Amino acid sequence: MTAFAAILTRELRMAWRLGAGTPAALLFFLVVVSLFPLAIGPSPSQLAQIAPGIIWVAALLAALLPLDRLFAADFEDGSLDQLLLSGVAPSLIAFAKALAHWLTNGAPIVLAAAPLAIMLHFPGHALPALLGGLALGSAGLSLLGTVAAAIVLGARRGAILLPVLVLPLATPLVIFGAAGADAAAAGLSAQPHLLLLAAFLAASLPIAPLAAGAALREAAAA
């Protein structure tokens, strides 16, 4: 537990010190979402209809931004060797990284999604369903992304391989996330969709750190 807290503190401290990752991802999210009204036209009814889809796809792309440096920086400067030698389970290292990714990327994007959804005329009564789904989905995405980032570690052109690995696996998240928000906007219950997102998170919570940990060991041994 001490080790987990120490790794998480270190990750958050570096994110805070470097100060680039979170604002860059947020700005990217903001710009991508703002491009849609310019391309599609400002019709409020049309924008409200596609708002969940826009926000989900933009959030997914913004989550990818910091992933290729998630382990690569530590791998290149020898820090990953030090972490693995510390005797801390590799899966615990991976889980701390995933949590740090969610805290510095997923959570800020969920918060930023609220004003953007309102900007796109998304009905206010459906906003909790959109944001709730986004919170569950982005956590699942952080775990999924951590696995992919660990797998491509040390591979040539890993930065290109990474989205190709993550995006297909993230399709269920986008489908149920956007569908949940749509259902809420139409006055239906978003619960089944949110429960499926929660199930995805519950399944990836134990599996993803184990898979990522194994990939980290392989990367160090290669």
Add this chain to the structure above:
Amino acid sequence: MRLFAQHLSLFRGERLVLRDLSCAVPSGGALVLTGPNGAGKSSALRLLAGLARPDAGTLTFDGNADLAGIAAMLGHQDAIKPGLTALENLAFAAALSGRDAPAALTALGLGALGHVPAQLFSAGQKRRLALARLSLSNAPLWLLDEPTLGLDHASIARLGKVIAAHRAAGGVLVAATHLTLPLPNAAELALA
């Protein structure tokens, strides 16, 4: 004998980088790996650390084949984060072992630089910071890859003291180097 390696061999891809490496180091002992560039010194250290797995042979420490948490390594990279201060760079190692980070800095002559960002450090100071992290570890097996790289004479003497304390406590040390190290009574193993 605490560290015991028998007939270790290691492939990297199709290439055999280490062949039939055997060594035994007793409590408080030190072993220096020598050999020309590309002889496999760094690979041997990664193998002894448990980071790489041998393709043949056995490796045990205190009779135990599980090396998790046994080894601390100073690689040829310093693993120093430039955005963090010296003490913040040591925070993880100190939290794990419960040892005193400022004391470790002082032992390597960095006592006054604890709150200075590591990006302002010179190459030798970064090396000393990496050595300070090593000395914070509770690991009984120290693996050093060219530990004196970029160090001045005073720092090498400080390193000698830190290593002597580790060995006096029953620790084991394996170093790969081309230079003379402050290691009295060290065995030497030449890799071809």
